[in-house]
Amino acid sequence: MTKHLILLVALSSAAPSWGQEATKFDRSVMSAENFEARIPRPAQDKVAEEKLAALKEKTSKRPNILWLVVDDMGFGDPGCFGGGTLAGASTPNIDRLAAEGLRLTSCYSQQTCTPTRSAILTGRLPIRTGLTRPILAGDKITANPWADEVSLPKLLSDAGYFTLLTGKWHVGEAEGMRPHDVGFDEFYGYYPAQKEISQRVDVRRFPGLVLNPERLAAFEAVGPTDYLTHGFKGGETKELQQIQSTEDMSKADQVLTEFTVEQIKKLAAGDKPFFIEHCFMKVHCDNFAHPEYAGKSEAKYPYKDAVHEVDSHVGDILQTLADAGVLDNTLVFFTSDNGPQMDGWPDAGYTPFRGAKGTTWEGGVRIPGIAYWKGMIAPGRTSDGLFDLMDLFGVGLTLAGVSTDKLPAERYYDFVDQTSFLLAADGQSKREAVYFWWGKELMACRMKEYKVHVKVVMSQAPHMHIDLATVHDVGLAPWFFNLYLDPKEEMTVGHRLDPWMVTVLGKLKAHGATLKKYPPKDIGL
Template sequence: MKRLTTLLLLLCCLPAASAEQPPRFDRSVQTAENFEAAIPRPQQDQAVAAKLARLQAKTGRRPNIVWLVVDDLGYGDPGCYGGGATVGASTPNIDQLAASGLRLTSCYAQQTCTPTRSAVLTGRLPVRTGLVRPILAGDKITANPWADEVSLPALLSDAGYFTLLTGKWHVGESEGMRPHDVGFDEYYGYYPAQKEISQRVDDRRFPGLVLNPERLAAFEAVGPSDRLTHGRKGGPTEELAAIESTDDMAAADQTLTDFTIKRIKELAAGDQPFFIEHCFMKVHCDNFPHPDHAGRSEAKYPYKDSIREVDAQVGAIVAALDQAGVRENTLIFFTSDNGPQMDAWPDAGYTPFRGAKGTTWEGGVRVPGVASWPGVIPAGRVSDGLFDLMDLFGVGLNLAGVASDKLPGDRYYDYIDQASFLLADDGQSKRETVYFWWGKELMACRMKEYKAHVKVVIAEAPHMHIDLATVRDVGLAPWFFNLYLDPKEEMTVGHRLDPWMATVSGKLKAHGATFKKYPPKSIGL
């Protein structure tokens, strides 16, 4: 009896068999009802927290953050992503930046520019904020989407950072929606995209507008600003030189780069860490290369010359950080706001994937993503871990020491803090799923190497992914692709090769359910 009692006590001390959870296909865990579920990586998080603490003790300040965002750059344009000279425009500076740090091969944007640009600054999907597409000439916004949003630059500014946006904005230009109204301490750039400015002066491509005084006057009455703007939070907003010719448009990016370099020198000499989002006007059509680069690419075409120009300006900005002595305390992230706009071909980029800007195929949403930070991110890293550009919101909060409890609890946040993915020596992604929307339509999601579509954008003619395309339901079952076998999304595998379609489809349903408790805003777009 005594031996039986001892045996029972020993058995009671052993873990129950049911307590050992088997591995799950979905590894993500939701720690708060209004935050996106993430894959727990506690050891990785702790290692990076210790690394950052050592760096702060050494430098005496928080790290700087610099985003370099190109407009409509294709995944396959940079040499480090298989492009470069192969597709007619060498990119030595972008390639060197990638070699110095981490190159992401599954980095995702939204399918057009305004949605991406708003998402990275709010940490929320555009369908939640109402910024589901670009605001165009003649649009009537019914509400200011920024009125109740808490932006990353506002949070960083409150945490002691100086925040600057240089270049393209395209997320609203009326008072209350400008960069310096929504959290940036300073703004120097143009509100709209290149084409929305240059179309009023390019009489070869838009003669029906430029050469018709009556129509041009009507456009000017509703069209976006064509002026370089300099604004300061709580201070004046100055309208500087207007774009009066395609030559002026060609020179715009160099003017913006010169300003960013000037501010880097000034800010590096100050006592605040800084956050700079430098948004290139190029390579959104219509492209007019700077005279220093015209005809200098291998292809000699304006788009390719503009790629060469952007590459040179990336190199100049990185060199300015180095010369200012802050490169080793600065995270640089280089990316594009969506895939190439093939509707403007040949003034368009290259992607090896199906689709382009305006679609939720890989060609529209998979973009270059390069993170560089000497001494923190080991050189030569490459990862296929999932990264949504919204995750930059969480990375920024982490580096600035801003806790997520600073965010309102009455709305859903879609970002994931991926600082440890980017900064750990062999960091692993904490994101299990990326969701894709087209306007107010839930289209698809990627989970691991799988992607399920419930709606698709079909181009009705070559390269016409926006102007001659239709949105369709897929039919009896989601279109289910294995992106490792079929990165061009040409042949479904759901009922033949893979058993995970129901699991991925279940993630789509669960994601859709978040909108019942946290309904999306509508601003009239």
């Protein structure tokens, strides 16, 4: 038995029950057996409650919620996270959002898009829902993972919100798995990622597919739809414009942004609060520059032009909120669904960290996170407190006044309600640890500034973190990093330099043990 496994067997750091004094290192406590432990912050919780109550009295309605989710943007792409002009694409609107809100420097996603997109809507890790990787052409799903899940848009819709998803979905397009089947009142967008659509018409990159009628017909038989789709709760679904060229693909985000802008104008004038998840198609490869944005970035490359375009659309959406008079009653959260897809380089983003999309190194899962709310979130804040994108699920419930009693008791929930972290002027994170999975493999855990790996993804060539990479056990001892000393995860501190390795391993073990009582789903992926 390897040394790190011996340590795991010897130690359990399961959090104490609610009301007991937390250990000095692990501050989290359990509020219920089936919820992730969280750090008690009663003072800041009271501040958040008072701010929300005062706002409701002023506006007589629940606050709006807007998520802006970019596809495959790297941590270092926005200027406010070290990129911008330095990385060849200025991002003035995203930078302004950060300057006037809360910049989260330890914000985490899953390592690929489908797992992240499902996790933020269910508050549950992908290992629990079965959505452990993207659903690709030819996949045979054996069960609908959404059939027994309770999604955030459903809970918010039931609570009186109008719920809309604009843009990329990528969490299933079969009947029963579409956005308007799982809780959204309306869907306007595309089911798959850009490349899965554009490869049908991109003769320069995919001549073996585009110029071979037989193979193209075979792909069309199993591939995802290439239509802009408009769906409504209840099942009504319309296929609108088909993507017939790379220029059509280049204009998709403009079309989607125009739709969101018009919806905000209409919804702001209505009686219902709204929840909008606006998911950009860009900057997932393959990127094709919109004619109006081609060459507008400093770098002039298609990826950089795409970043510049996304930034422009962020500005358009924020200006619409301001013009509609709802900026001070809308929580805006900007982020990416995972790290950059370096396998598409140079059509790929920038991260200062090791690894990229498809890995559980920081480069794959540490992403930009910005929370903005005029008058509610103090401007100019920066925090390195842990924030998992699943925590948006808990924030959404709180803002909508939805009790966790609405959630099935037989399920385990991994989100932490971070509302007070965002709203209190000196708010601190209530999350003690973030857990990282690759498919069905438990890989790593971050706790405070420490990160322990028991399995790692190793690239076998530069930038090849998916198509030419392997998963390895770490060997005699876990790989234990202090991310404040070594954010690139290049040199372990191990037990020779730091006493907390065993404690963080115990946290990881306690997390793994939750899968025994609350077993994962298998949907055939």
